[in-house]
Amino acid sequence: MTSNPASAMAxxxxxxxxxxxxxxxxxxSAVMLPQLTVSLSNWLSSPESCLNQIVQQFSGMVAVRSSCLNEDTELQSNAGKYLSLLNIPVNEQALSKAITQVFASYGTPQSEDQVLLQPMLSQVAGAGVAFNTEPNTGAPYYVFSIDFSGSTDSVTSGADASIQSWYVRHGSTPEAQWQQQLIILFSELAELYPAQPLDLEFAFSGEQLVLLQLRPLVLRATMQTQTTSVNAADYQLELACISKKxxxxxQRHPYLLGNFTMFGVMPDWNPAEIIGTxxxxxxxxLYKELVTDRVWATQRHNYGYRDVQDHPLLLVLGGTPFVDIRVSFNSFVPASLPEPLAEKLVNHYLRQLHATPALHDKVEFKIVLSCFSFDLDQRLEELQHQGxxxxxxxxxxxxxxxxxSNIMADQQGVYAIDVARIEELSRRQQTIIQSxxxxxxxxxxxxxxxxxxxTLPFAGLARAGFIxxxxxxxxxxxxxxxxxxxxxxxxxxxxxSSLMLADKQKLQASEFIEKYGHLRPGTYDINSPRYDKDPAKYFSAEHDxxxxxxxxxxxxxxxxxxxxxxxxxxLQCDAVALFNFIKHAIEAREYSKFxxxxxxxxxxxxxxxLGSQLGFSRSExxxxxIKDILRLQSTSHSAHATxxxxxxxxQTxxxxxxQIKLPALIRSSTDACYYQLQADEPNYITNKAVTAPVCTSLSPxxxxxxxxxxxxxxxxxxxxFSHQIAGLVTQYGGCNxxxxxxxxxxxxxxxIGAGEWWFRHWQQARLLHIDCQSRKVDMIR
Structure with a gap:
């Protein structure tokens, strides 16, 4: 038994x-709780003496925490691997049972392994975990997760609690006092442990910050190498440019409606879903060239909406593609609306999203009025309540x-032209390839x-499909x-999708690959193998x-x-014509994408x-x-040099x-410096329930x-879907x-579209129960 005298600083x-x-x-900047440790050798040789010392030092309730020698090392963190027990009464029977259980959780404990005892903290205002480095990328951000419910272990245990997660860029000063206190603590610790990624557990007793635990934050060696190779001056310049932009x-734009704007990775053409963040x-x-620079707006205007063809939809900030939401909201306004009313409507949309950021991936269902729907009277009544x-x-x-009505009844106009254009593309593809x-x-x-x-007709058919x-x-x-x-x-x-499964059964393998082999999981990603490159990986022999x-x-x-x-x-149609349109529009959208x-x-x-011929790999x-590659067609520039x-x-x-973290929705320039991660409202698909193991591997x-x-x-x-999966969870994606x-x-x-917080939270489960009808998820560990 030791009273833990201060050891060498390391x-x-x-x-x-x-x-x-x-x-x-x-x-x-922080205090620490009194503590005692019990080594395994002392516990086995003299348990009565150990218990006696504990009873003399503590009263009330204590925490009996793991303190195994291999729990926290520079190369591996075993955080949460071993048992810790809270609210243990200070009596010999309860203490003896708890200490024995903690030691047993080590598997084969060593003689010097320990159990740590501390008094339970009272009047907990908030508790959580903090990193001084973003753990997935090694980026220079503080990451705070805190629960204000009074529990001291909800964050670490993964319990479903009101947990807030924050990202704060180094050098920023967030508004919240508790965040400032944690940054000061990390600054103190940085002097003691220079250049060390740190992971700490903390609590607030009133306004007093309490340090509960400190361990190394283990980063992969490749991540640390990538972090140190980034040019500091270029990095700071990019951060400054993001803030200025x-x-x-x-500011107002003379050719756009709306007093301000926001930026999101999910509204409208949701780049997070298609190409990632x-x-x-x-x-x-490629996505910008084929869709979001001009094509999207051209076709939206052709379908009867305001003309914003000169406004690119995407803004790239720190490598992340964001939709300019003011531009998007302008493009959803019917062209026939008078200018003053259109301006009022766009500002209403912007204010509503600003006030309810969790709706950023559901703007067309919850905020924007972009077409007729059978609840139109109610939605118009809501507008009257909003002024x-x-x-x-x-x-x-x-x-x-x-x-x-114009889109649904359009048998000779833009909708019909779009269907014909898609068929024309199918013919032209082989003409080019075989030339x-x-x-x-x-x-x-x-x-x-x-x-x-x-993509031009697809943009139109996608609009019809959404309607x-x-x-x-x-x-x-x-x-x-x-x-x-x-x-x-x-x-x-x-x-x-359904035709593909049917064709898998009735077509010869060569015919099937010829028809579907061009598909790939990452549609725009050159590193994503096509189906015809590895068909065995993508299709099982079993029929689903x-x-x-x-x-x-x-x-x-x-x-x-x-x-x-x-x-x-x-509306100038009957129910039969309505359902014919709905069926045809959804199917045409899927086919045009194909x-x-x-x-x-x-x-x-x-x-x-081309790259292989010039000595470049796919990964390079x-x-x-793509603009540099396209420029080669009309210039004499060296292809290799270009x-x-x-x-x-x-690459640079x-x-x-x-190393740059940004939120899914940017509402102000300060969001580039610090922001709270939103626990988004997920989109539940079907009304069914399932309980099954979690799978994060894509191995068939x-x-x-x-x-x-x-x-x-x-x-x-x-x-x-050809591998008989029981369920699916995606971080990004919309209900449409x-x-x-x-x-x-x-x-x-x-x-679909669980959001970053819930996605990472749920995937930690061994088994997951999803009840779509009740919109409820239970983690079964």
């Missing part, structure tokens, strides 16, 4: 107890009804055709359809039939009720072939910029940007009957995404 101290003892009397873009330069530049006059709300309603053009020319013309005949989903959801929510009707309709859709659902049918009363509502709102992705996929393969080409320069620039910038043999966790709801991961529709169609319980 975080390499071989136990939790010794580390805390070495800090006694050395800190001004955010401040500048908050830190995409490689080639994927990012719109009855005349203004009716004007907005009529504009939405007319816009939707005698060189690789650079083929890349150029595949991209040009993809924009004109692929279809909105109509269907609103019929269900307003009682015109039952939940069973809704699921039966969705299950009856014939999409590319669609879940049997009743056929979609409506009663005469339901049809009459829907027809009455259509007549009430003045077709244009072949042009994109072939482009990536040609870039790889991922850092190039690619070499583009790759070098992309990408590596630096891994590991997938069967598991709940699979993938970061983005990229439709290229459709192959997962491809993967959401696919999961709905197959009747697979899914959570």
């Amino acid at each position: 975080l390499k101290a071989p136990s939790k107890a010794n580390t805390l003892a070495s800090l006694q009397g050395k800190l001004q 955010l401040q500048r873009l908050q 830190k995409p490689k330069p080639l994927a990012l530049s 719109f006059t009855e005349q203004e709300s009716q004007c907005i309603g009529q504009a939405l009804i007319q816009l939707t 005698d053009l060189n690789k650079i020319d083929k890349i150029y013309w595949l991209i040009q055709d993809c924009k004109r005949y692929g 279809a989903i909105q109509l269907l959801n609103s019929m269900r929510d307003s009682g015109l359809l039952s939940t069973e009707n809704y699921h039966a309709f969705m299950s009856g859709l014939t999409t590319v 039939d669609k879940h049997q659902m009743p056929e979609f049918s409506l009663s005469l009363a339901q049809l009459n009720a829907i027809n009455q509502q259509l007549k009430h709102y003045g 077709v244009f992705s072949r042009s994109l996929s072939d482009t990536l393969e040609l870039i790889d072939a 080409l991922a850092y190039s910029d 690619l070499s320069s583009s790759i070098a620039l992309g 910038y990408f590596q630096m940007c891994q 043999e590991a997938l069967k009957q598991t709940i699979v966790f993938i970061e983005a709801a990229d439709p290229g991961y459709d192959w997962l 995404s491809h993967m959401a529709i696919r999961a709905q169609e197959l009747g697979i319980p899914a959570i």
Whole structure:
């Protein structure tokens, strides 16, 4: 038994107890609790003496914590591996049982292993865990997780509590006093342990900061190397440029409605779902070129919305693609609305999102009025509660009804043209691939055709598909359809995904690969292997039939009720025509994506072939910029020199940007310095429940009957459904995404767009129970 005299100053101290003892009397910003340690050798030789000393020093309740010699080392953290017990009464029986249990949790304890005893802290205002380095990237950020409920272990135990998580960039001064106190503590610790990533547990007793535990934060060696190789001057310049750009873009723009703007990774064309929040330069530049620079706005205007064609949708900040939400909200306003009313509407949308940031991935369902829906009267009434006059709300309603009616009834106009364009692209693809053009020319013309005949019509068909989903959801929510009707309709859709599973059974292997081989999990990622490169990985031999659902049918009363509502709102169609439009629009959206992705996929393969010819690998080409490659078609620049320069620039910038953390929604320039991680409201798909093991691996043999966790709801991961997965959870993605529709169609319980906090929290479980109908998740450890 020892009373823990202060030892030499080193975080390499071989136990939790010794580390805390070495800090006694050395800190001004925090206090530490009194402590005693019991070594295994002393416990085995003289348990009565140990218990007697504990009873003499403590009263009330104590914490009996693990303090194993291999618990915290420079190379490995075993945080949470061993047992710690709280609220143990100070009596010999309870203490003896607790100490024995903690030692037993070590497996085969060594004689010098310890158990640490401390008094339970009373009047806990908040408790949590803090890092002085972002653990996933090694970036210079403080990471704070705190629970203000009064519990001292909810953060570390993973319990479902009101936990706040914060990121604070080094050198920033957050507003919260408790965060400032933790930064001061880390500053003190940095003098004692220079350049050491640290992990500490803390609590606040009143306003007093209490240090409960300190350990090394173990980072991978490769991560530490990448962190130190970033040029400090370039890094600080990028941070300064981000802050200046955010401040500048908050100003009014003469060609845009709205007094201010925000930036998000999920609204509208949700880049987080499609290319991720830190995409490689080639994927990012392709997405901008094919969709978000101009194509998206051109087609939205063609469908009856305001013209914002000269405004790129994406702004890249620190390597993260953000949607300029003011531009997006402008593009959702019907072109027929008078300017003053349109201005009022955009400002209303912006204020509503600013006040409810958790809706950033649901703006079209919860905030924006972009089309007719069967709950339009209620939504217009809500506008009147927000300061719109009855005349203004009716004007907005009529504009939405007319816009939707034009799209639904358009048999000869833009919607029909879009369908025809997609078929034209399918013909033109082979013309280019089979031509005698060189690789650079083929890349150029595949991209040009993809924009004109692929992503342009896809943007329109995606808009029609969204309107279809909105109509269907609103019929269900307003009682015109039952939940069973809704699921039966969705299950009856014939999409590319369902055709692919059927074709897997009836087509020869060569035919199947010819038809579907161009698909890849990361649609824009050159490093993501196509299906035809490794078909065994993506498709199991077992057939995963669609879940049997009743056929979609409506009663005469339901049809009459829907027809009455259509007549009430003045739409020039009946229920049969309505459902035909909904079915065709959803299926056409899926099909158009399938077709244009072949042009994109072939482009990536040609870039790889060009790079290979010039001595560049796929992994290197991922850092190039498509604009640099396209420029080769109209110049005499050296292809090797151009690619070499583009790759070098992309690698440097990408590596630096891994050290920059930004929130999913930026509401002010200070969010670039410190922000709270939002516990987003997830999108639950189907009304089913499932209990199954969690799977974070994409190895085919590991997938069967598991709940699979993938970061983005990229439709290229459709192959997962052929492996009889039990459920799906994605960090990013919306309820209108491809993967959401696919999961709905197959009747697979899914959570699409769980958000970063819940995604990381849930994936720690051994088993997970998802109840989509109750919108509830239980972790089963």
